[in-house]
Amino acid sequence: MATKPRQYKEGSFFEIFRYKDLLVQLVKRDIKLKYRRSFLGYVWSILNPLLIMIIMAIVFSFLFKREIALFPIYLLAGRSVFELANTAVSKALGAITDNTSLLKKTYVSKFMFPLSKITSTTVDFIFSMGALIIVMLVFSIIEGRLLFSFWNFGIIIVVVEAYIFSMGLGFLMAQLHVFFRDIRYVYNAFSTMLMYCSAIFYDVGMFYDKAKDQINAGVTPFALYLAHFVEYCNPVYIYIKQFRYFIWVPTLETVPQWAVVTPVDFLLGFGYAILMLAIGVFFFKRSQDKFILYI
Amino acid sequence: MENTEKEKAPQYIVDVDNVTVRFNKANQKVDNLKEYFVRLIRRQLMFQEFIALKDVNLKIKKGEAWAIIGTNGSGKSTLLKVISRILKPYKGSVKVDGSIASLIELGAGIDPKLTARENIYLNGCILGYTKQFIDEKFDDIVEFSELEDFLDSPVQNFSSGMKSRLGFSVATMVEPDVLIVDEVLSVGDVLFRKKCMKRMKEMLEKGATLLFVSHNMTTVKEMCDKAIWLNNGEVVMSGDINKVCDEYNSTIEEKKAKEKKEKQKK
Ligand SMILES: Nc1ncnc2c1ncn2[C@@H]1O[C@H](COP(=O)(O)OP(=O)(O)OP(=O)(O)O)[C@@H](O)[C@H]1O
Ligand SMILES: [Mg+2]
Numbered sequence: 198m199a200t201k202p203r204q205y206k207e208g209s210f211f212e213i214f215r216y217k218d219l220l221v222q223l224v225k226r227d228i229k230l231k232y233r234r235s236f237l238g239y240v241w242s243i244l245n246p247l248l249i250m251i252i253m254a255i256v257f258s259f260l261f262k263r264e265i266a267l268f269p270i271y272l273l274a275g276r277s278v279f280e281l282a283n284t285a286v287s288k289a290l291g292a293i294t295d296n297t298s299l300l301k302k303t304y305v306s307k308f309m310f311p312l313s314k315i316t317s318t319t320v321d322f323i324f325s326m327g328a329l330i331i332v333m334l335v336f337s338i339i340e341g342r343l344l345f346s347f348w349n350f351g352i353i354i355v356v357v358e359a360y361i362f363s364m365g366l367g368f369l370m371a372q373l374h375v376f377f378r379d380i381r382y383v384y385n386a387f388s389t390m391l392m393y394c395s396a397i398f399y400d401v402g403m404f405y406d407k408a409k410d411q412i413n414a415g416v417t418p419f420a421l422y423l424a425h426f427v428e429y430c431n432p433v434y435i436y437i438k439q440f441r442y443f444i445w446v447p448t449l450e451t452v453p454q455w456a457v458v459t460p461v462d463f464l465l466g467f468g469y470a471i472l473m474l475a476i477g478v479f480f481f482k483r484s485q486d487k488f489i490l491y492i
Numbered sequence: 493m494e495n496t497e498k499e500k501a502p503q504y505i506v507d508v509d510n511v512t513v514r515f516n517k518a519n520q521k522v523d524n525l526k527e528y529f530v531r532l533i534r535r536q537l538m539f540q541e542f543i544a545l546k547d548v549n550l551k552i553k554k555g556e557a558w559a560i561i562g563t564n565g566s567g568k569s570t571l572l573k574v575i576s577r578i579l580k581p582y583k584g585s586v587k588v589d590g591s592i593a594s595l596i597e598l599g600a601g602i603d604p605k606l607t608a609r610e611n612i613y614l615n616g617c618i619l620g621y622t623k624q625f626i627d628e629k630f631d632d633i634v635e636f637s638e639l640e641d642f643l644d645s646p647v648q649n650f651s652s653g654m655k656s657r658l659g660f661s662v663a664t665m666v667e668p669d670v671l672i673v674d675e676v677l678s679v680g681d682v683l684f685r686k687k688c689m690k691r692m693k694e695m696l697e698k699g700a701t702l703l704f705v706s707h708n709m710t711t712v713k714e715m716c717d718k719a720i721w722l723n724n725g726e727v728v729m730s731g732d733i734n735k736v737c738d739e740y741n742s743t744i745e746e747k748k749a750k751e752k753k754e755k756q757k758k
Pocket of ligand 1: 516517544563564568569571
């Protein structure tokens with residue numbers, strides 16, 4: 198029968214290609230239900246990040262003495278990327294346990310459920326770029342120059358990296374959640390910590406300045422270690438940095454050293470993404486046959 | 493046993509070989525980290541196993557119609573789930589040589605918030621069909637389900653019978669090599685049940701293989717030519733439908749009679 202080709206090994210990750218039409222249906226469902234239910238629909242999904250950005254911009258411009266040029270764009274860019282990864286993973290986390298009844302009654306590649314959540318969040322993210330466009334438009338008017346450029350399209354690369362990374366982390370968390378329902382709290386604590394390590398409302402240059410002072414004073418330059426940790430060990434910051442490089446950096450007259458993206462950043466970004474995916478798929482695959490005994 | 497020479501050829505379409513299925517019957521499932529660590533320290537982390545199927549063998553040839561009978565909790569649904577790949581056997585192996593449509597529960601993938609039309613696509617894709625294929629079959633599905641007037645209303649407004657119509661129509665849109673039916677037709681009305689039976693018979697005539705669970709002996713005898721009888725996860729008897737059913741019925745009668753006697757004693 199031509200309708201059910203068996204090219205992919207049952208339970209393997211690549212089985213997702215057999216179910217690609219299911220992915221489309223599941224993502225469509227998520228998007229439809231999200232916008233069907235709320236009265237404001239799309240307007241709200243743009244308004245929400247805008248309002249948060251405005252509040253954060255006001256608060257942090259009082260808190261930090263440092264001047265970051267076009268701070269609202271800087272802030273919104275960073276927060277959007279963080280929220281993409283965070284929302285995607287936290288939705289994927291419950292994807293298996295939310296489909297208990299389905300998994301008990303039919304055979305379907307279990308990878309599809311976290312995958313569809315990650316995908317619908319990514320699609321949502323692309324929709325919510327409207328907020329960024331509005332902010333850039335407003336600042337174009339204030340500054341009296343066009344802040345958009347061809348570079349902006351580079352964010353597609355970042356979205357791909359973040360998508361792959363979230364997929365890996367999502368698979369890992371989704372399978373853990375089947376066996377340990379309180380893993381969600383652990384994840385929430387972890388993601389809050391990660392947020393503070395992602396230079397969303399401050400900049401890494403701050404650490405480097407502090408490090409200079411520490412070196413001059415002859416003490417151990419802890420600030421330098423911290424900067425390196427954020428810059429090389431936190432994949433989410435790597436994606437934020439790249440995203441800003443394509444959105445925020447092109448609007449600047451003088452580009453600070455710490456905002457410049459090199460090929461190393463892309464190598465690291467894709468490296469972390471693929472490593473995370475490999476880890477996620479490995480553990481998910483190993484435990485997926487046991488899901489049914491625990492859901 | 494009977495035909496050792498033929499054994500080598502892939503003559504069985506469904507081959508359940510010494511299958512054992514194990515569940516965790518722990519009264520308190522450890523499903524959070526806190527409890528996990530507490531029990532790990534106290535060394536109470538045990539798996540209370542429950543054997544739902546024990547060394548079950550079932551060899552089915554192409555075109556046969558098998559009934560699975562047994563009392564509640566004897567493992568019938570579990571056997572169907574192992575064959576449909578929903579459950580992995582703990583021991584033994586299951587081989588199915590062809591496509592399967594399993595109706596363990598109708599409308600397993602139905603989302604009540606979506607409309608009937610959207611659900612047909614979603615459900616079809618869950619069963620592994622492509623969008624294009626569902627497009628082609630769409631009219632047939634709608635016609636069979638008799639839900640033309642409700643296509644664009646959300647399924648949460650449907651009655652349970654209407655939902656199972658939808659589920660049955662989607663699940664049988666294609667003629668599978670193996671059709672697996674658990675007690676799913678009990679919710680539909682008489683007319684629809686007859687229609688489903690007719691569809692199943694048509695499939696059988698075209699060479700499909702059937703696995704059927706029902707507590708209704710008349711229906712079972714009408715549909716099937718072979719039967720397997722399960723009790724507490726073990727095969728009691730398998731073979732010709734009439735023999736197995738008669739034996740099963742007489743055992744049940746005996747049991748009833750015994751119970752009556754015991755009651756009278758009291
Ligand atoms: N997920 C599960 N976890 C633990 N035990 C289970 C699980 N699923 C089934 N069982 C047990 O396995 C046994 C067989 O169940 P099964 O559903 O196969 O019975 P059945 O023959 O289909 O019964 P019925 O006629 O009521 O449908 C039952 O004792 C049941 O309690
Ligand atoms: Mg059952």
